[in-house]
Amino acid sequence: MATQTANNKAVVTRFNKEVIEQFNETSFHALMDEQFINRSAPAGMDNGPQGMLYFFNQLLRPAFSNLTVTIHQQVAEDDLVTTRKTISGTHTGALLGIPATGKTVQIDVIDIVRVKDGKYVEHWGINTFSDVLAQLKGA
Numbered sequence: 001m002a003t004q005t006a007n008n009k010a011v012v013t014r015f016n017k018e019v020i021e022q023f024n025e026t027s028f029h030a031l032m033d034e035q036f037i038n039r040s041a042p043a044g045m046d047n048g049p050q051g052m053l054y055f056f057n058q059l060l061r062p063a064f065s066n067l068t069v070t071i072h073q074q075v076a077e078d079d080l081v082t083t084r085k086t087i088s089g090t091h092t093g094a095l096l097g098i099p100a101t102g103k104t105v106q107i108d109v110i111d112i113v114r115v116k117d118g119k120y121v122e123h124w125g126i127n128t129f130s131d132v133l134a135q136l137k138g139a
Helices: 004-021 025-031 049-063 129-137
Strands: 032-038 064-077 080-091 104-116 119-127
Touching: 004 025, 004 049, 004 064, 004 080, 004 104, 004 119, 025 032, 025 049, 025 119, 032 049, 049 064, 049 080, 104 129
Parallel strands: 032 119
Antiparallel strands: 064 080, 080 104, 104 119
């Protein structure tokens, strides 16, 4: 029988693969609690589910082709799952006013997700997205 922490890690892995990597919006809705709060949302950005969906569908998806998520490590305790991962892709579309460069990019991420009843309810994270933007601007 799987433990709750193992189940929570599986939820986070599924989100990374199906939502971020494959842009599966059905999985997004299945895994995202309606009361979800992104504690790391930039100031002025929607910190609920729609803000996350906007980031994936309006920023990442149009800008990067062949997107992959590599999970390097996961640590879980109680209802929290910490994941160290890399999101990679080729910059083939415009991103925040930066035209496509054809460069391969890597966004390093450390996320902490609180999972309840198989769904994301809270998120904290740090990533190198701003560093990637700076590199692409200088390309």
